[in-house]
Amino acid sequence: MSEVVVTRTVPEAALAALRDVADVRVCDQDRPLTPEELRAAVRGADGVVTMLHDRIDGEFVEAVGPQLKVVANVAVGYDNIDVPAVTERGVAITNTPGVLTDATADLAFGLLLSVTRRLGEGERLLRSRTPWNFHLGFMLGTGLQGKTLGIVGLGGIGQAVARRARAFGMHIAYSGRRRAAQEVEAELDARHLSQDELLRTADVLSLHCPLNEHTHHLIDGAALARMKPTAIVVNTSRGPVIDEKALAEALKDGRVAGAALDVFENEPEVEPGLLELDNVAIAPHLGSATTETRTAMAELAARNVAAVLTGQPPLTPVTA
Template sequence: MMDCKPKVLVTSRIPEEGMCILDEHCDVKAFDYEGVFPRDLLLKEVKGVDAIICLLADKIDGEVMDAAGPQLKIIANYAVGFDNIDVEAATKRGIMVTNTPGVLTDTTADLAWALILATARRVVEGDKFLRQGKFKGWKPMLLLGTDVHHATLGIIGFGSIGRAVARRAMGFDMKVIYYSAHRASEEVEKKLNAEYRSLDDLLREADFVSIHVPLTKETRHMIGERELKMMKKEAYLINTARGPIVDEKALAKALKEGWIRGAGLDVFEREPEVDPELLELENVVLLPHLGSASYATRAKMATMAAENVIKALKGEVPPNLVNPEVIK
């Protein structure tokens, strides 16, 4: 145990499994702010802390790091992605950056599948229809949807989550095609019954397109007007990765004008804002970033983030370090 308790800022209170670990070793300042943690408050509260546990919505750049002071040792992201953190700026200042990989893979894959099924079978529309008292009895043409079984699933990004989505597709007897910056081994392709395609070919061929790439300069607006027009008119776009990968304006236009049949979104380009046009459409299912939102997974993420912090504050290398070059 550390003799003098270091200070930790938690921008949004995490599950108790993580808070208990932090409270035992640290002087913890945790907030439960409604909405995104305000920038001015972040710059004020970060002063003098030794560690920060932050969310994807928190932009942690050089200004925040300098406001904290030279004693800041670690920025622990409560997420697997870390595009909200200026990792280069952190490395220059000798600050470790960590994430929470692995634990949310299956939970996020489940959510992607929830969106596939909800969009294809018009689950949200049906629920609303019934609650509004419009259901007067079974009809042959009522809210017809699209079969998922034996359809073609196109997966963009074939990392752990993309592969987990592919595994679930086997239960639906789907044809799985994928595009990824790095092609999987022949062994993995065979095991998951997945075939590699170029991005353009995947878009032309797939009945369902599910996005699982990280947000980078290369993937920002990876799916725009050109790509949406390549898709089948009967196809669906699913995004549980990062909002800016899809050009939201172009997607709203595609859904309005019938370039594609529907979409399911868990993330948004200017989160938590959603394009007003999307909110008006029936052929899109919209979720408030629930990808990892199960009791068990969020608890595991909290434990992992807290353990990353404790390791770093003890002078050890945290297990989920994303900038190993910071260690000299």
């Protein structure tokens, strides 16, 4: 019987699906494995279910052995995988798109509301038992109606965020290497802009692009300098898309108004300058963190493994 290694605990429903086709070993350490631990743990497996913090490259594949058939990443993004190095060795790679779209879009918009309406700041005030009283100038935030949401990467999650923004009366603009389909632009009344124009005109800049050589530090000091001083930056994609030190400095100096962040450049560490600021809403990578969504992600990864091990094509393949 085939053997599958799961690099960190996943919901039981996913394990049950894997056990239908293979013997399953789960790495039960409650932390990411070091590269050495990871390579030792997966040796001899026919399939591996990986997490976004696992580095998957040619050395990993060699350590597993020539019998390896599939690596199923429990994430939409696969910047942790050297796709050419893995696929050229005949190993299938899969990810989990679609099932986390709504959860991530909800979280992005929740963080945006938190920073624009100063919800975290208000909660901290109450929990600190600081005296307060209502008056018309007390803790004024910023409304979203009539403002422009600029989306970098109008894929599935970007579109879901745009739909939520439209319900709040926002205008939609976006940039990306490819234009969205005409029907998507029509549904969202979305304008396609150059990245420079998007930076200059957006009241809220929401990042939904993959992490690659083109998007690493896409939002750096120069990009932040082109934005409105009243603008808000939202990131639920991957942390290294933003230069965190540059963002902290821009926020502190008032060159941008606020940030709403679910992902960080050196997770689980956060740039200390960001933690000192009240105009930053932060969450510990909770974009897909609902019971329903995380279960669906793990189950999709399991179905991908099961398909490959039983001679069928994967449901959601990643190609070089």
